[in-house]
Amino acid sequence: MSYYLKWTIALNFFELAASIIGFANWKKIKDSYWKWFPVYLAIIFTTEIVAEYIGNVLKLTSVTSGIYFFFAIPFQFLFFCWLFSRWYSAKKERLLSWLGATVFIVSWALDFLFIGEKKQVFLSFSYTVGNIVLLILILQFFISFVNSNKILSYKREPMFWVCLGLLVFYLMTFPFFGLWNTLVTKYPDFFIKYWLFQMILNCSMYSFFSLAFILGKWKQHSL
Numbered sequence: 072m073s074y075y076l077k078w079t080i081a082l083n084f085f086e087l088a089a090s091i092i093g094f095a096n097w098k099k100i101k102d103s104y105w106k107w108f109p110v111y112l113a114i115i116f117t118t119e120i121v122a123e124y125i126g127n128v129l130k131l132t133s134v135t136s137g138i139y140f141f142f143a144i145p146f147q148f149l150f151f152c153w154l155f156s157r158w159y160s161a162k163k164e165r166l167l168s169w170l171g172a173t174v175f176i177v178s179w180a181l182d183f184l185f186i187g188e189k190k191q192v193f194l195s196f197s198y199t200v201g202n203i204v205l206l207i208l209i210l211q212f213f214i215s216f217v218n219s220n221k222i223l224s225y226k227r228e229p230m231f232w233v234c235l236g237l238l239v240f241y242l243m244t245f246p247f248f249g250l251w252n253t254l255v256t257k258y259p260d261f262f263i264k265y266w267l268f269q270m271i272l273n274c275s276m277y278s279f280f281s282l283a284f285i286l287g288k289w290k291q292h293s294l
Contacts, residue, residue, distance in 0.1 A: 078270040079123060085277035086116040092284045099289040104157045105229060111150050112280065118143050140182075140194055148175050148201035151237065155208045158230050159215075167211065171204035193251040202241050202248065209234050209241075229287030236279025244269040 093100070093109025100106045118138065126135035149172055156168035178200035212234050216222055225231045247254070247265045254262040 074267070076127075078267065082270060082273055082277075083116060083119055083123075085274045085281075086112060086119065089277045089280040089284070090116055092281045096284045096289075099287075100284075103289060104154075105289060108154070108233075108280075109284075112277075115143070115147065118146075144198060144201070145175070145179055148172075148205065151205060152208070154233070155212065158212070164211065164215070168208060171208055175201045175204050193248070193255075195249055195251050199245075199249045202245055205237060205241050206245075209238050224288070226286050227288035229283040229289065232279045232283035232286065236276040236283075239279065240269075240272045240276040243272055 090109050090112035093112060097106070097109070100108070122135045122138045122143070125131050125138070152168050152172035152175070155171075156165045159165050159168065175197065179197040182194040182197040212230065216225070216228070216231065216234075221228055247269050251262075254265065
């Protein structure tokens, strides 16, 4: 079994585990917007499995790339923009979430318009923009969180664990995905090492998501 397949299976395990743990806590979250988080995780897991089967078994790599570009990647960024907008109560902070989502959609559209011309291995422009948007929202969360009374019981705040997981992955993999095309063509050995590192970080992110369900104290937020 190749290292690629081993780490892919490991990541799928952490994705599935986070989703199952979320549904196991369904009674605590069913009356809040958090009920959509395990659903999101289940969709991500299913998408990964389908894309891997199409790419590795059917050898239709172009279809796999299309699944990630047209669905998986925008779905992830837009979902978290939505989640941030639901967590905040202030209109100004919610507006920043929707503004970030709009900026990402525009960047994604630009990537789509020039996809045929550039023929990139990985469409890093829209991904990088989405990454920056998420990092801004995460930074906003931690600033707001540290300056509130919620910091005293941070272990019980689900959004703390979610943002911690997002920060670990998206901040530390920012150079990797931003320079994907350059690394894979000019520095393949370094690309492989960084790819393994980002897979470890990806698994860690889903572990933090699981902690959000396990340790989180769920309030009756509006749907």
